[in-house]
Amino acid sequence: MRELARKYATSVEEWLKGVAFAMQEFLFFSLRAFGKLGAARRYWRDVLDQAYICGVESLPILIVSALSIGSLIVIEVGHQLAEFGAKTMTGRSVALSVVREISPLVAGLMLAARVGARNSSELGAMQISEQIDALRAFGTDPIAKLVVPRLVAAALMFAPLIALCDVLGLVSGAYLAEWDLHLDPGIYWNSVIDILRPMDWVVGFSKPPVFAIGISLISCYNGFATTGGTAGVGRSTIKGIVYSSAFVLITNFYLSKVILDLMRG
């Protein structure tokens, strides 16, 4: 029994050590990426490529998500409001939840999956095929060449993508409100414009840069840390998606909470 307990304790200890080590490595990795940000000018072609991949190629899934967000809120919240004879308030509810929370969150999760999977699998494959070692051996810093362009491209693209989701979410809400609740679009848009304050945009747009940095660094780090052949690339890809998504879920909550608390004084 005691033997078993000791064994268990050692394996927990080993695991904790592993986690602490990985956190420390991740921190160094992130610092080096920030230190090399200037390389984005030198590798501007890679920045453009990555911006295309994470911006343009993500559009279809983001459009589908954004359209469903607005419609869903109208279906759920609009009907409740209508029961109390307050369906003219539909626009307000949609506006606040879309701009502040749901659109950044859903877009963030979609980007975590797309960008996270792509970075960690692509860099993981380069790691196990020794292409990352080859860069170093011939004098190119792999963080400058591979990580910085991905980081910068995401930081540039996430905000406009989420803005697009905001707009599409609101528009789809307007259509559904008219069609389902027979609410005049003029009334809907008036209440949308009425309720949205600068603070709501601050909350909504504080998120994309944080998501961009978090998702890029987490997924690139996972790619670089890949070991163990093809199966290792699979593991890294899963980790890239899971950790990136968890990051989005957690920071989304805290950013809203902290900024709203601050602004409400």
Next chain:
Amino acid sequence: MIELRNVSLRYGSREVLKNVSLTIEDRTIKAILGPSGVGKSTIIKLMLGLIKPTSGQVLIDDVDITHLSEVELFPIRQKMGIVFQGNALFDSMTITENMSFFLRENLNLSEDEIRRRVQEQIKFAGLEGYEDSLPDRLSGGMKKRVAIGRALIFHPKMILFDEPTAGLDPVSSKKILDLIARLQREIGLGAVLVTHILSDVFAVADSVAVLYQGEIIFNDAPQKLYESAHPFIASFLANPED
């Protein structure tokens, strides 16, 4: 000259190299022979400072590189080309781009000079006509020759080969070994040739070190292998395919 002094390396609790000492003189071809998973790729990466030893020192031309930063390592790495086990070509770049990429990155050369150097390597490796192909389209032997061409692009004085003939058919293998011998003969290029194939050793090596269970158990001329009493070497000579 490459020198390993009492180099040990562990991954976690696993000790891969134990107190390895080894010297490779310029202009000579040194083979490092060992079974699969013994740490052959590891030893090559140590020589370039791609991984750091747990203890001991790696010296290149009498400079201890053990604690150098990536930037400080670059001039030293330029003296040594490397051909990775799986070639490590960039699969989204053409053959020409694979060769010119690092020249453009690191040296301030004119486009004419870059084109001249790349053309020189393409010709040497016998790859005319494939300049604009992607690596995917080439055979194993040709990819290996591209990797060798890339390794020579900085005009190094030493080249490190990680199992250059593994997975190649006998004809391609022979071509690669001929190329290695020719490089030594014609431009005095020294080489480290890591391999698990005995015939590679006899084909080109001036001397051979045998790596077994993390230790160097033999270090002498290839012919002396037959005089060794070590049971691993004896069984390896008897069944070279193991």
